[in-house]
Amino acid sequence: MDNYAAHWAPQPALVALGWLAAAAALTGAVLYADPRGALLLGVAAMVLLALSVHGSVVRPRLAADPRGVRVRTARGAHEFTWPETRTTLRTAKRLGRDSTTLEISAGDHLFIFGRLELGADPREVLDALANLRG
Template sequence: MDNPAAWAPRPALVTVGLAGALVALVGAFLYDDRMGDVLFAVAAVVLAALSAHGLLVRPRLAADAAGVRIRTAGGVREFGWQEASAELRSTRRLGRDSTTLEISAGEQLFVFGWLELGADPRDVLDALTALRT
């Protein structure tokens, strides 16, 4: 991909997740209640896993004039513009609006929120549209 635009989770967010995992792990050792230990340990594992995912699948989405490249835990998927389409999906839950970017290619659907992209999905769609033309 020549001069791709790329989006990934913000490094500060990954750092906060790793710090939270460390705090939860320390809490698991310092807490006297057995059930509290289990909850702290589960929180530490979940935060560490999410942070590791944010570190390993960078960039999550990349695009250039040829098409898009999506990095997942299972590997990298590349699609040309003729086979990929992107659109926004807005939902309202619990009184809060949420916008996601959906990229479909064949029978595969990839859904990205602002956490995965590190940017507003609307801005990413604008950049993808500019690259596509």
Template sequence: MSDRAGTVLFTVAAVALIALSLHGLLVRPRLTADPRGLRIRTTTGKRDLHWPEVDVRLRTSRRLGRDSATLEIEAGEALFVFGWLELGEDPRDVLETLSGLRP
């Protein structure tokens, strides 16, 4: 006798894991920086931003007893939010690095 519900649940979990793995593989690195500015990569393409047109800030929040930080980059009407998963580093460390690169 087969467990049909278990098979369906396993299949859904496997597909979700594969989709997340592909997303992480294809989209990284999401943010690169140099003294000229930032390059942000999204699923639709790349966007180059010069330092004078961006505002970079750290947003922290506390949920369920855990502190979390996100890096927010605002450029005109666009807002890009990066967490640890997208950056591969603690957003606090990334903000420190970006501050050192910014003229």
């Protein structure tokens, strides 16, 4: 099932950094004397932990071969054939910078991927998907 021609996932170093940051925030929450500061660090630790778990579990996030695509989410894997899917790029200005996302729609599902989730430029991923689609 993981024998796809191409696949994309968050960079392992980024996921590892998330785990380290979660551990540091949790340690700070436990050791910090000020209750408000400890609460903020505890919330930060939980958010970082959730993101790190997600980045570890949903690998690869997107995979493709000549038959179609497979998207992993927290709720499991979704597989679609090429005729079921539509892929587009969206560019928007965010915080003064252009941000490009890859959108894959299939039936009632819409998946939006950024550079961090794919570990690659969404434009390059779209090109690879177009080559696999044929």
